[in-house]
Amino acid sequence: MLRRFRLPTxxxxxxxxxxxxxxxxxxxxxxxxxxxxxxxxERAAELPRAQTLYVGRTGGxxxxxxxxxxxxxxxxxxxxxxxxxxxxxxxxxxxxxKGWLAKSFKYNSGFTQLTVDLRSGITWNDGKPFTSADVxxxxxxxxxxxTLANAGIVQTTLKSVATPSRTRIVFNFSKPDRxxxxxxxxxxxxxxxxxxxxxxxxxxxxxxxxxxxxxxGWPFGTGPYRLTTQETxxxxxxxxxxxxxxxxxxxxxxxxxxxxxxxxxxxxRYLVYQTVTPDIEAQSLVTDRLDLSSGNINGxxxxxxxxxxxxxxxxxxxxxxxxxxxxSLELNAKAEPWDDxxxxxxxxxxxxxxxxxxxxxxTAPYITGFVFPDYPRLRAVLKENxxxxxxxxxxxxxxxxxxxxxxxxxxxxxxxxxxxxxxxxLTVNLKLFSPTVAASWGVARETLTQQLxxxxxxxNSQALDFGGLATALxxxxxxxxxxxxxxxxxxxxxxxxxxxxxxxxxxxxxxPTPNNSRWDNxxxxxxxxxxxxxxxxxxxxxxxxxxxxxxxxxxxxxxxLTQAAKTIIYNTKYWKNWPNEKNAYFQPQxxxxxxxxxxxxxxxxxxx
Amino acid sequence: MTLRYFIGRLGFFVAIVxxxxxxxxxxxxxxxxxxxxxxxARLTAAGQSTEGADELIxxxxxxxxxxxxxxxxxxxxxxxxxxxDLGYSAALFPVRVSTLITDAxxxxxxxxxxxxxxxxxxxxxxxxxxxxxxxxxxxxLALSPFMILSAVPYYLLxxxxxxxxxxxxxxxAPTGGTSPGITPAWSIEAIVDIVKHATLPxxxxxxxxxxFWMLGMRGMMVTTVGSDHMLLAEAKGxxxxxxxxxxxxxxxxxxxxxxxxxxxxxxxxxxxxxxxIFGYPGIGGLFYQAIRSNDFPLIQxxxxxxxxxxxxxxxxxxxxxxxxxxxxxxxxx
Numbered sequence: 001m002l003r004r005f006r007l008p009t010x011x012x013x014x015x016x017x018x019x020x021x022x023x024x025x026x027x028x029x030x031x032x033x034x035x036x037x038x039x040x041x042e043r044a045a046e047l048p049r050a051q052t053l054y055v056g057r058t059g060g061x062x063x064x065x066x067x068x069x070x071x072x073x074x075x076x077x078x079x080x081x082x083x084x085x086x087x088x089x090x091x092x093x094x095x096x097x098k099g100w101l102a103k104s105f106k107y108n109s110g111f112t113q114l115t116v117d118l119r120s121g122i123t124w125n126d127g128k129p130f131t132s133a134d135v136x137x138x139x140x141x142x143x144x145x146x147t148l149a150n151a152g153i154v155q156t157t158l159k160s161v162a163t164p165s166r167t168r169i170v171f172n173f174s175k176p177d178r179x180x181x182x183x184x185x186x187x188x189x190x191x192x193x194x195x196x197x198x199x200x201x202x203x204x205x206x207x208x209x210x211x212x213x214x215x216x217g218w219p220f221g222t223g224p225y226r227l228t229t230q231e232t233x234x235x236x237x238x239x240x241x242x243x244x245x246x247x248x249x250x251x252x253x254x255x256x257x258x259x260x261x262x263x264x265x266x267x268x269r270y271l272v273y274q275t276v277t278p279d280i281e282a283q284s285l286v287t288d289r290l291d292l293s294s295g296n297i298n299g300x301x302x303x304x305x306x307x308x309x310x311x312x313x314x315x316x317x318x319x320x321x322x323x324x325x326x327x328s329l330e331l332n333a334k335a336e337p338w339d340d341x342x343x344x345x346x347x348x349x350x351x352x353x354x355x356x357x358x359x360x361x362x363t364a365p366y367i368t369g370f371v372f373p374d375y376p377r378l379r380a381v382l383k384e385n386x387x388x389x390x391x392x393x394x395x396x397x398x399x400x401x402x403x404x405x406x407x408x409x410x411x412x413x414x415x416x417x418x419x420x421x422x423x424x425x426l427t428v429n430l431k432l433f434s435p436t437v438a439a440s441w442g443v444a445r446e447t448l449t450q451q452l453x454x455x456x457x458x459x460n461s462q463a464l465d466f467g468g469l470a471t472a473l474x475x476x477x478x479x480x481x482x483x484x485x486x487x488x489x490x491x492x493x494x495x496x497x498x499x500x501x502x503x504x505x506x507x508x509x510x511x512p513t514p515n516n517s518r519w520d521n522x523x524x525x526x527x528x529x530x531x532x533x534x535x536x537x538x539x540x541x542x543x544x545x546x547x548x549x550x551x552x553x554x555x556x557x558x559x560x561l562t563q564a565a566k567t568i569i570y571n572t573k574y575w576k577n578w579p580n581e582k583n584a585y586f587q588p589q590x591x592x593x594x595x596x597x598x599x600x601x602x603x604x605x606x607x608x
Numbered sequence: 609m610t611l612r613y614f615i616g617r618l619g620f621f622v623a624i625v626x627x628x629x630x631x632x633x634x635x636x637x638x639x640x641x642x643x644x645x646x647x648x649a650r651l652t653a654a655g656q657s658t659e660g661a662d663e664l665i666x667x668x669x670x671x672x673x674x675x676x677x678x679x680x681x682x683x684x685x686x687x688x689x690x691x692x693d694l695g696y697s698a699a700l701f702p703v704r705v706s707t708l709i710t711d712a713x714x715x716x717x718x719x720x721x722x723x724x725x726x727x728x729x730x731x732x733x734x735x736x737x738x739x740x741x742x743x744x745x746x747x748x749l750a751l752s753p754f755m756i757l758s759a760v761p762y763y764l765l766x767x768x769x770x771x772x773x774x775x776x777x778x779x780x781a782p783t784g785g786t787s788p789g790i791t792p793a794w795s796i797e798a799i800v801d802i803v804k805h806a807t808l809p810x811x812x813x814x815x816x817x818x819x820f821w822m823l824g825m826r827g828m829m830v831t832t833v834g835s836d837h838m839l840l841a842e843a844k845g846x847x848x849x850x851x852x853x854x855x856x857x858x859x860x861x862x863x864x865x866x867x868x869x870x871x872x873x874x875x876x877x878x879x880x881x882x883x884x885i886f887g888y889p890g891i892g893g894l895f896y897q898a899i900r901s902n903d904f905p906l907i908q909x910x911x912x913x914x915x916x917x918x919x920x921x922x923x924x925x926x927x928x929x930x931x932x933x934x935x936x937x938x939x940x941x
Binding site for chain 2: 071231276
């Protein structure tokens, strides 16, 4: 029966149909492309170079998500830096908190209550006033929705939020928290909470809301720029002439001042965050297509290779910019034989940290002996505790000392390898980032493996992507693991606090604490818990710091491999007043919240 | 073409899509590692905030439907494919996989369809001319270097082209799908801008692919030129142009068309490295990022689109091939 039906096909009709299909596909593609990126500015045209600030970035794809409370929201491409603003900004250089949307804060005597006062006259970029209700609404969302960014850390201490007036917020804590402003309100490193507009979020499910509707001008914040267009590798922003801070007031800001504006508009009229590969970034800097490098690349290799090719390029300092997260080797304090502190010291002595640092950063060796970033106030802490470091020389490379320890523990050499009494080799399961995460990790793996094998250890090294390494770290599936230690910036407590022994999970289960080594020392934990409520540089805090450092270095759950020097290259052809070692008004990284401060301080360079 | 043949091919198409979708469902679930654990580990590690990770994982599992029994998950997954609702991306939550794919797909289809067709036409023509006896010697010499380019990976060509054309000669933009500030739209300015941005990625693909098509065509043309029907056609006194096009190229090109159809079926997967190098907003770059971040829902979504596209290409090929080559019949023998 079916054979009687014939589809009307001939050679010519098939060719016509194929051509039609192809044209349809291409037309659909063209139509789709015209719809796909954010269409926020119908009058968009190519941007004038001299009025545009081009910033490099290396992160993942830019996607239609403008919700700053999404844990997976892209944070390094301008939304956090230029569209949304923070209540406070944390200055890593001087360790101080600068008020922005908020003008002041005050804790009660027991640090169980914090009062924050907002500036008046702030408006969202849709014209609605920014008030304490927005702040309270945001924090109440975080208290009730565990899937939002920073909800976990906020819920640790925050109990409730009250709004006695339109400009005053009172935070009530379930336990004392004297660092809530620095950690949560000031965008410390990556834990800052961004306030969202209550009038938009109300009635939405904040966990799945993307705050993305170009036709309605979404996303928007209180910031000096608004998003104009976005494709997966580039976000373009236009200066917002109606920015609250640049509005002229009827009266001067203060009696002494004649200023009638809180702040001038930033100099760049346009801002472009461009995703770049290292090669493209280097060439773009040389040819003046880029004004600032991504700031996320380890080492100064790029700088060394291009500095002679464009005299207008410069960098923070000859050692790059020190990242707040030094590169470390986490040692598993629950895995035999590394649960023995002396064995950890044997490993430490076997590693030539200076050589590692030299190769990793492509600079002169840059190590300090501890996993604090080398910032002025922390440098002073290490200097004050020189006696502790003399006693526990953590930067020392000594195969002799390593051999002594291993011999005392019953190991012997079989050929070039250390073996135990049963003749089994002394093995280190070493896990590190794969070079696809950052090229310098390829060098790191090669260097560490070679150094440890030269010292007689049998090394099983494995290179993993970010997720794989983070999972190994969290479940304790390693002997030694290359990582980065974010914590202190201006006072020692934040880093020291990470190795307390509370709530440690057994090996195999995900560890809910930042004590990646699962190091368990009751006295140390008691000390850092006591430090939590003390001003960072009080006499008592200093004494406790020394005691904590002594225990930590004696037991060495983690080794500082190197300070992380980041390449931050800036171009002075179109813009000047970049932050650098001599003009260190703020940290320079464009992927941080605090780049807001750099944006506001840049000035137009004279024509060359 | 009979309806029975058409329905049979259609059934085969559905079977391929179903089998691929099932494999796509099974493989990530038996592979080591947990995408949610991975994603949360990445997020918490990046921010160094580990508090509340358990709640975050539980909530993510519930939202992505990973708490349900496997059978329920499987049927939900098939339903999702059927309704084109591919759920949320794990690494880019709460953005939907379908949003990410539909945003990126047009760029890749536009870039790769044009560059694949151009490479096919140029490569097949050059390949045929290489062995055609009447081709001038000088032309043959000039065409040969294109074959060498087939040995150069296209991403190396991409780097080289961007360095020379974009940075040294400053002729074209090195990255992006459009210039900053230009919105894709139906305007001359926007279209010119899009074509300018697509030129370098397309050129790197075309230059490296032309050699491939040339090699295939040259091989087939060598056999064709020496065949009896060509001798007969020549003996009949046909014009050289007719001999070349109607009797030479038309016979030799059949296997090339099979390869072209499959290549066109693959355009939806994008040109991963070229898109990464040129920051092109296509699906290849998205696929690369999805793999880097173990974003299984997105990887599954892109894979299923790719499977459907290739299966569709095979279906079209099955339907049109008997018309291109009369030796192949719709009927069973």
